[in-house]
Amino acid sequence: MSRILGFCFLLTTPALLFANTGVAFVHGTGKQTDARNDYWTREMVDSVRQGLPNSSNYTVINCDFEQFMWDSAAAGCLADQLLSFINNRGITDLVVITHSNGGNVMRWILSNPTFDSRYPQIISKIRWVNALAASSLGTPLADAATNGNVFEIAVGWLLGYASDAVKQQQVSWMAHYNANNLYGTNGRPGLPVGFYNVVGSDVESSPFDGDSYCGGYTLNLGLEVTQEWLDNCSDGFLNCSSQAGAGQVWFYDTQLSNEPLSHNQSRRKCFGLDVVLRNDL
Amino acid sequence: MKNQRVKQWLRLGSSVLLGMSFAMGADEGALMPPEAGDFGATVIQAQSLKTTPQLPPTAQDRIHFSWALDPAKQLNLDYESYQAQSKAYRLVVSSSDFEKGIALPLESSRPLIKISPQAVDGKVNVNHAIQPQDLILVDRNGTLYHGTEGVDMPAAAEDLQRAHKKRFAPATTMFKLAHEVGHQSVHLFAQNVDQSRERTYVIQVFEKHAGAALRLQTERDTYFAGETLRINTGWVSDMGKIATESMQGHLISPDGRRFPLTFSADGSSAAAQLPKTLSQHKALWRVDVQAAGLHGDTLIRRDAHVGVAISEAGARFGGHVAFDQTETQVIADLAVETAVTGRFEARAVLFATDAAGEMVPVSVAHVADLLPKGEHRLDLQFELPADVDAGAPYELRDLRLVHQDRGSLLHRQRVGLRFDPGAE
Known part of the structure; x- marks a missing residue:
């Protein structure tokens, strides 16, 4: 209901009636160089951007989110690409869609x-941020990934493979x-x-379930x-409590359809998610 | 409400004008003395912070920012550090141990087990994975389970990489022991392990259904270099008393240096002396504790870890505050003393008195600037939301000083100032 009221509010707000939305x-x-194809998929991006008055007003960020959120390669890169997009396209009303740790990098800027x-x-x-499966409270799996690379060595302590982004998402660190x-x-x-969360609550991987x-x-x-x-209640990488841990819950996956959104589905064109995001623009 | 676009106020480069207005009529006061739980330095020093930071052009100027808060939303300013509770432990083993058999003590059935080979020069060879189909498990009754017979939900290295690329190291495998394998102990063997060279593996065991957990909490979440870090630890059990057999741990710096924790006789607390100089790494330090306990004749192993920040006291609030109010703003101009050149930020939450006489949060303000060594002012400019029926007297709560280019907290105070601009 609040979103319907919100829509009415936006329609009656002169500034936003003449906004250039992006x-x-x-x-x-991860370190992305072609996130449109590799991370989101083209069909997801293209579906969502159809909700824009000008469907060309979109950008897909490609940064190095293996670094800590404040790093110039992470938040610095994100700021650079967002500001370039805003300035080049004259954006006055920006909706940001994040997934997973992207929510933390965005929250660092905010x-x-x-x-x-x-x-x-x-x-x-920024009008608001729609955070899909944000790792706002971290995840025990980041602890597991880090612990799995903790080796005591003669001169100290070796954290082998774990990236700074994975270390950052350990529960106590977050x-x-x-x-x-x-x-x-x-x-x-x-x-x-506003920081509005979409929460994935389960994983289904039966070979007999389409x-x-x-x-x-x-x-x-x-x-x-x-x-x-x-x-x-988790999406295979994050507990629901982490996904709902900052800002406010927009909806749980099962409020959208009968199907849960796993962590890898909440960035894809699955079960009508793209349509909800499209209609939110 | 998502329909309410929050107003933002940006004040770039207005510090000169602000200084002029202060000269004409601001009130003055002093920061309140710290209370229990507050954090701040009494002495500032350069220590290892002697170099001038190399900041990008976008972090050179004074920046102000303020936004409104919902007065109905309660804030928690208890500053409690995170308490970890762990039902997991890890073993570091060698590749030859998989031939000899590795004893895994288990308090409960159906644990998850994760095996990761050590990365060499940041790389892991996927051929060194211990795949679930190569396992041999021997339960406490001597029953053998080959391959995935004793395993539920096996995840080969390829499965985990596809699902968790960039999160788990390559060659990591995971599986859950089947219920029939039982508990108390299991011996783990593996076939087809490359023995051409001794390699190191970490085995993690997560007993999700266990009744006993190891609790770990640092006394604070942030310390200054040279202080004594203190932790509290112990067992959390829903099955009665756990007798501690051993308790050991370390504080580990971001660059891998280890500082041993000294435990009390009963293992319920520990301390470590922090070094006086820090590394350049802008990351948390790790407090890592490994414990063993007995419940009857069942051996319980657990380890837990938490992150903790170590700061160097490069600056502090000087104590003097000038404050003023306009129709749209409340301004608190804070004295700051710096021992080094750096980008420093002051931030706080403005509480105002509502119609019922209660203090409610109304606004957040931040200000940051690149400051050389010396005495300075940082002016917090709180924008007053027009639609909130609250005003003087005010309080500055959650007052903080941050060394931005170091990522370090230098001051945190629950209530920094009570003030009433213009009051006689």
């Missing part, structure tokens, strides 16, 4: 506006960052713009076992 897709952990002179310029243009560097979690000041194939059956297969490391 959408930005912000990927999760929570630390004095860190970089580009941040306030970006924040002033608790620290949420308490000190990020806004929007329970008991902390709110963010300067829905398991959306987003790629083999991608869901490995999520089944890692879901065992998590709460019953």
Whole structure:
């Protein structure tokens, strides 16, 4: 209901009636060079952007989110690409769609506006952030991934493979960052713009269930076992509590359709997610 | 409400004008003394922070920012550090151990087991994976389970990589023990392990259905270099008392240096002396504790870890505050002393008095600037939301000073100032 009221509000707001709306897709952990095809898929991006008055007003971010969120290759790169998009296309009303750890990098920008002179310029243009499966409270699987690479050696301690982004998403680390560097979690000041969560609650990977194939059956297969490391309500990488941990819940996957969104499905054209995002622009 | 676009206020380059207005009529006061739980330095020093930071052009100027808060939303300013509770443990083994058999103590049935080979120069050879089909499990009764017979939900290295690319190291495998394998202990063997060279593996065991967990919490989430870090630890059990057999741990710096934790006789607390100089890594330090306990004759192993921040006291609030109010703003101009050149940020939440006489949060303000060594001012410019029926007297709560280019917290105070601009 609040979203319907919101839509009415927007229609009656003169400034937004003449807004030049754009959408930005912000990927999760990983170093992307072609996130449109490799991370989101072309069919997801193309479907969502059809909701824009000018469907060319979109950008797909490609940054190095294997770094800590504040790194110049992460938030710095994101700020650079968002501001270039805003300036080049004259965007006055920006909707940001993030997935997974992309929500944390975005939240870094929103929570630390004095860190970089580009941040306030970006924040002033953002209508809201739609955070798909955001890792706002971290995940025990990041702890597991990091612990699986902790080797005591003669001169010290070796953290082998784990990237800074994975270390950052350990549960206690995110608790620290949420308490000190990020806004929007329970008991902390709110963010300067809305941060609305889409929460994935389960993984289905039965070979006899066609829905398991959306987003790629083999991608869901490995999520089944890692879901065992998590709460019953989880998407195979994140507990629901983490996905709902900052900002406010927009909807749970099962409110959208009968099908749960696994962590790999919540960035794909699955079960009508693209249509909901499209209609939100 | 998503339909309410939050107003933002940006004030770039207005510090000169602000300074002029202060000269004409601001009130003055002093920061309140710290209370229990507050954090801040009494002495500032350069220590290892002697170099001038190399900041990009986008982080050179003074930047102000403020936004409105929902007065109805309660804030928690208890500053409690995170408490970890772990039902997992890890073993570091060698490739030859998979031929000899690796004893895994288990308190409960159906644990998850994850095996990762050590990366060499940041790379992992996928051929060194211990695949589920190569397992041999021997339960406490001597029953053998070959391959995936004793396993539920096996995930080969390829499965995990497809699902968790960039998150799990290549060659990591995972499986869940079947219920019939039982608990208390299991011996793990593996076939087809490349023994041409001794390799190191980490085995992680997660006993999701266990009754006992290891609790770990640091006394604070942030310390200054040279302080003594203190932790509290112990067992959380829904099956009665766990007798501690051993408790050990380390504090580990981001660059891998280890500092041993000294435990109390009963293992319920520990401490470590922090070094006086830090590394250049802008990451949290890791407190890592491994414990063994007995419940009856069942051996329980657990390890837990938490992140903790270590700051160097490169700056502090000087104590003096000038404050003023206009129709649209409340301004608090804070004295800051810096021992080094750096980009420093002040931030706080403005609480105002509502119609019922209660203090409610109304606005957040941040200000940051590149400051040389010396005495300075940082002015917080809180925008007052027009639609909120709250005003003076005010409080500055959650007052913080941050060394931005180091990512370090230098001051955190639950209530920094109570003030009433213009009051006699």
